[in-house]
Amino acid sequence: MAGNTEPLPPRAKLAVTAGKAAAAVSRVAGRGSGSVIGGKVSLRLDPDLLARLARHLDVILVSATNGKTTTTRLIAEALRASGPVVSNALGANMPAGITSALAGGSDARYGVIEVDEKYLAGVARDTTPKAIALLNLSRDQLDRAAETRMLAEKWREGLAGTKATIIANADDPLIVWAASSSPNVVWVAAGQEWKDDAWSCPSCGGVLQRPGDDWGCADCGFRRPHATWALNGDYVLDPQGSAWPIHLQLPGRANKANAATSAAVAATFGVPPQVALERMYAVQAIAGRYDVVTFLDRQLRLLLAKNPAGWLETFSLIDPPPTPVILSVNARGADGTDTSWLWDVDYTRLAGHPIMVIGDRKLDLAVRLEVAGLDFRVCENTDEAVRMAPPGRIEVIANYTAFQDLRRRVGN
Amino acid sequence: MSQNSLRLVWVYPDLLSTYGDQGNALVVERRARQRHLNVSRVDVRSDQPIPTSGDIYLIGGGEDRPQRLAAERLRRDGGINRAVSNGAIVFSVCAGYQILGHEFVNDLGQREQGLGLLDVISTRGEGERCVGDVLGDIDDRLGLPPLTGFENHQGVTHMGPTARPFARVRLGKGNGTGDGTEGAWNDTVFGTYMHGPVLARNPQIADLLLKLALDVNALPPVDDRWYEALRSERTAAATQTA
Numbered sequence: 001m002a003g004n005t006e007p008l009p010p011r012a013k014l015a016v017t018a019g020k021a022a023a024a025v026s027r028v029a030g031r032g033s034g035s036v037i038g039g040k041v042s043l044r045l046d047p048d049l050l051a052r053l054a055r056h057l058d059v060i061l062v063s064a065t066n067g068k069t070t071t072t073r074l075i076a077e078a079l080r081a082s083g084p085v086v087s088n089a090l091g092a093n094m095p096a097g098i099t100s101a102l103a104g105g106s107d108a109r110y111g112v113i114e115v116d117e118k119y120l121a122g123v124a125r126d127t128t129p130k131a132i133a134l135l136n137l138s139r140d141q142l143d144r145a146a147e148t149r150m151l152a153e154k155w156r157e158g159l160a161g162t163k164a165t166i167i168a169n170a171d172d173p174l175i176v177w178a179a180s181s182s183p184n185v186v187w188v189a190a191g192q193e194w195k196d197d198a199w200s201c202p203s204c205g206g207v208l209q210r211p212g213d214d215w216g217c218a219d220c221g222f223r224r225p226h227a228t229w230a231l232n233g234d235y236v237l238d239p240q241g242s243a244w245p246i247h248l249q250l251p252g253r254a255n256k257a258n259a260a261t262s263a264a265v266a267a268t269f270g271v272p273p274q275v276a277l278e279r280m281y282a283v284q285a286i287a288g289r290y291d292v293v294t295f296l297d298r299q300l301r302l303l304l305a306k307n308p309a310g311w312l313e314t315f316s317l318i319d320p321p322p323t324p325v326i327l328s329v330n331a332r333g334a335d336g337t338d339t340s341w342l343w344d345v346d347y348t349r350l351a352g353h354p355i356m357v358i359g360d361r362k363l364d365l366a367v368r369l370e371v372a373g374l375d376f377r378v379c380e381n382t383d384e385a386v387r388m389a390p391p392g393r394i395e396v397i398a399n400y401t402a403f404q405d406l407r408r409r410v411g412n
Numbered sequence: 413m414s415q416n417s418l419r420l421v422w423v424y425p426d427l428l429s430t431y432g433d434q435g436n437a438l439v440v441e442r443r444a445r446q447r448h449l450n451v452s453r454v455d456v457r458s459d460q461p462i463p464t465s466g467d468i469y470l471i472g473g474g475e476d477r478p479q480r481l482a483a484e485r486l487r488r489d490g491g492i493n494r495a496v497s498n499g500a501i502v503f504s505v506c507a508g509y510q511i512l513g514h515e516f517v518n519d520l521g522q523r524e525q526g527l528g529l530l531d532v533i534s535t536r537g538e539g540e541r542c543v544g545d546v547l548g549d550i551d552d553r554l555g556l557p558p559l560t561g562f563e564n565h566q567g568v569t570h571m572g573p574t575a576r577p578f579a580r581v582r583l584g585k586g587n588g589t590g591d592g593t594e595g596a597w598n599d600t601v602f603g604t605y606m607h608g609p610v611l612a613r614n615p616q617i618a619d620l621l622l623k624l625a626l627d628v629n630a631l632p633p634v635d636d637r638w639y640e641a642l643r644s645e646r647t648a649a650a651t652q653t654a
């Protein structure tokens with residue numbers, strides 16, 4: 001049984017207090033929640049603070065290119081059946097933000113932590129996790145050139161010999177490569193629509209054969225492992241072969257996959273799938289994502305898609321034509337400044353929808369859609385785009401800073 | 413090439429399609445169809461033979477290990493060299509550009525042999541990665557408007573005596589040699605560091621490839637409104653950040 005039974009040493013206490021003070025100052029100054037600045041102050045005073053805070057918790061880490069914030073929420077909700085949870089629910093997923101989040105949960109038993117892909121190995125070393133959930137890896141922010149396979153390789157090295165139970169997606173070859181150096185892996189057949197980052201064998205560079213849902217390398221024998229958990233339509237199959245229905249407020253196949261993985265994580269802590277999945281229903285919009293907002297008499301569903309794999313999953317969950325779609329793309333620092341990735345997204349999937357285009361890089365989108373042979377309207381701003389559509393549902397898909405702009409405008 | 417039909421070959425999407433350069437194939441295909449050409453596009457995976465009967469071959473950028481694997485497989489295959497000797501057009505970007513030269517430095521830090529279709533040699537730069545919008549002037553002999561693109565590479569590419577730089581940069585790094593050159597070309601083989609993708613930013617280059625493949629001097633015009641709007645915006649953006 002974890003929980004903060006041992007007191008923190010004085011230096012660590014001071015660091016936590018100083019961090020909270022800095023966070024409060026930052027909040028008052030109007031610079032957001034202050035969790036990152038607070039965490040930075042704390043870590044400067046006590047570099048081992050993250051490790052000290054984590055020592056009192058059963059830590060679960062969650063990392064992926066897409067779905068890590070949602071999955072962190074789903075796991076946290078499921079584990080609350082078994083004890084109090086502290087989590088970086090706002091998505092501050094680098095060491096400072098994680099430290100700050102854990103410092104706020106002195107009576108928690110579980111620490112459910114979303115971790116940025118680049119920091120996973122380090123955070124795993126510092127926090128001695130009991131479980132690590134690995135969902136998917138794909139191209140993201142091309143201008144930063146974090147090669148996807150290199151990331152998988154770093155995970156593989158960082159997680160080799162870990163004592164944690166790894167709960168990993170058997171359908172993503174890069175995830176399997178990253179996880180299979182670990183002694184204790186629970187494989188989940190969670191699916192992966194996007195396949196274009198894993199045609200090349202992560203082990204030997206051979207060409208992967210991908211018949212149906214299976215995959216494997218003919219050159220070296222690296223292949224899809226047998227999964228004991230699976231997403232099957234609207235059900236999670238557990239290792240005993242029982243099928244448990246998924247009821248989520250969150251839409252889409254990808255969130256069902258996140259729920260399946262979360263159920264497998266919860267089971268390793270003794271929470272039965274039925275209990276875990278029922279609790280997941282409580283998770284609603286996450287930082288505005290999937291939220292439906294009424295604006296100018298239309299119902300806007302706000303969808304965040306940051307990279308080609310994310311756009312692909314998003315296209316599969318939107319209402320069919322003639323539901324109008326607004327697309328918004330920026331290329332500020334947090335988005336990645338190279339918009340070339342738009343050409344890896346198959347926009348022909350939007351054929352039949354009225355399409356409105358906004359955002360800093362609406363002209364890149366316009367050329368992309370024109371080459372895809374689609375009809376579209378380029379609009380100056382959100383209001384103009386919304387007015388183009390008749391009253392009713394509008395699907396709004398935006399990348400990271402475009403999504404923040406959108407939330408500010410529609411008052412969500 | 414047969415009358416009014418065009419065979420487009422997109423080389424190794426499994427290895428060299430990481431930076432959106434697939435857009436180059438989409439743009440060429442689209443602009444050919446808008447001219448009522450009968451286009452077939454073949455995507456050739458790296459475990460398949462390269463067809464030698466293509467009219468235009470497009471090769472994209474990729475990460476360091478896939479680049480080495482692609483060079484090994486293309487050398488072994490020999491199809492692109494045969495196609496070029498049959499008169500095919502090749503347009504390559506970034507990692508693909510380096511592969512068309514005599515040699516480049518691979519992910520293991522070793523010199524890797526290329527296809528020798530461009531008289532260039534690439535090494536890895538010591539300094540920072542070249543990342544950002546680029547503005548340049550394309551070789552006069554090609555009669556094209558200014559070049560706009562996005563670069564994201566660490567390569568340095570040196571021109572050999574028979575290579576011609578594809579462009580001179582006004583803003584940006586290009587070949588990374590400090591002499592302002594960007595890319596290289598000979599009669600039918602082109603290489604550039606520009607992403608964006610480059611043919612979406614410069615549809616006139618796509619048309620040049622079509623004209624070379626069709627052996628014509630002009631093509632019917634198409635609606636370039638959005639391309640032109642994007643070109644103006646990116647040109648202004650490159651000028652402002654400089």
Ligand SMILES: [Zn+2]
Nearest residue numbers: 201204217220
């Ligand atoms: Zn292999």
